[in-house]
Amino acid sequence: MVKIVIDAGHGFNTPGKRSPDDEREWSFNNKVAQFAIAKLQLYEDVEILRVDDPIGRTDVPLTTRTNLANEWKADVYASIHHNSLNGQWGKHSGLETYTMDNPTANPKSVEIAGAIHPRVVMAMGISNRGMKRANFHVLRESAMPAFLTEGGFMDSTIDIVKLRDDSYLKAQGEAIAEGLAVYFKLRLKPISVDSPAITQRVDSDHLYQPSMQAIIKSTIDVLIRLENKQEGALSSVWREKLMQGTLTESDAIGILFMALDRGLLGEVK
Template sequence: MVKIALDAGHGINTAGKRTPDGEREWAFNSKVLLACTAKLNKYQDVQILRLDDPTGNTDVPLATRTNKANAWKADALVSIHHNALAGKWGSHGGVETLVQEITASKASKDIAAIIQPRIVQEMGLRDRGVKPKNNHMTRVSNMPAILTEGGFMDSTTDIPALRSDAKLKAQGEAIADGLAEYFKLKLKVAGTPAPPKEDGELKFSSPTVRKAYEKLLESKATQEIVINGGIKAGAFGELWRSKWENKELEPDDIVGLAVLFATKK
């Protein structure tokens, strides 16, 4: 199993992280991250952990992000960003990928070398190359880590690409495919059925138990208890929070977690 930590840099209201017209960097970053997550989920044997606030409302401290990735023992970390020069429109521009200066691992450099040209191609922007730079996300992470800059928000050349949802989606998929190349991931086989449950469905000891199960599935209160009282509060661990953030929770997961939550009380 390959564990990938993804990070949409900054938050919606982080000062200075916006275009001259007021568009927020986090909004660009998050679209790329979501596309990357969706594409990674098409590969076998991958787990994904999102390090930033998926709503963007909180600019999660950098130490919190890297602590989370380190504790999870991620195999790689990608921090997704978009650049700016002076906050004024100009003709500068281009894509670059950053690795930690001096101490970057060979794995970090190799991943960056695979992903950088893929982003350049999909965004259709100038190639500024892979660059060494000192920053927290690559310095403090225990795993191979890179920071992508998918174009300049204050560039008259780059901004049309950043405003294109299709381009941002392609950028996210480029990152995912680059990671898949490095880790030699295989795509899931289309149409492969999930392993069947016994006799094709869950077994219940009685009609009363079945009705109780179905009632839990339909209950909004159950979902609120699991999500607000359990997942968001950290009662079930980072894996379940990641599955919820990536919209991967199944109905059976909700019911199971509700029962687990009740037994913890």
């Protein structure tokens, strides 16, 4: 059983944690957390504990959060946030993922963050500010591996466009869940052929039209399956774009077509 703590950071009314248009950080964090939890619930042998206030009414003290996680003996602590530079609109942009800034910190934190960060960058499609270290309370006081994501700037005229789009917040939450699933080697629960989702898809008369996020996600899945291939399975230019979050729709389609055309997907187990 893998025990995962989800922390959607701050409360709805926490001072300063908002966009210049008064959009609350908790609202963004909460949606990403809900999407991450929904995705994680599709896997076997997973327990989830949310340590912030799930309705945002109170800003649960950080000590309370880490104490709950430690007493529960969690396997990982995932803290979800969104950034702000100075509370004024600007062209700054990007995603960051933090782990503890201490030589004695649990090295698994960096390994887990390494599975999370590039997936979030690719899901959001905004600039990559990299994996960083910091002495944040939830990273320092948690007894288990911990990471903290900053999923874009609320006061960025670039990032806010995607933060206002629930499809990107869903992609971000699912990227966090998928990174955890890959790291902990989680297995998806069996899906019944009678499930409503499958029935609806079979009965539909409309062709499936994937969104940009769906195309990027499929490309990420291809990259994961090719990670153990010999060097050169993917163009270095495409790989760099994937890691930097600058992949275009045409790039993604090109990667998928190339992988299928060369029979790479059929060879990768």
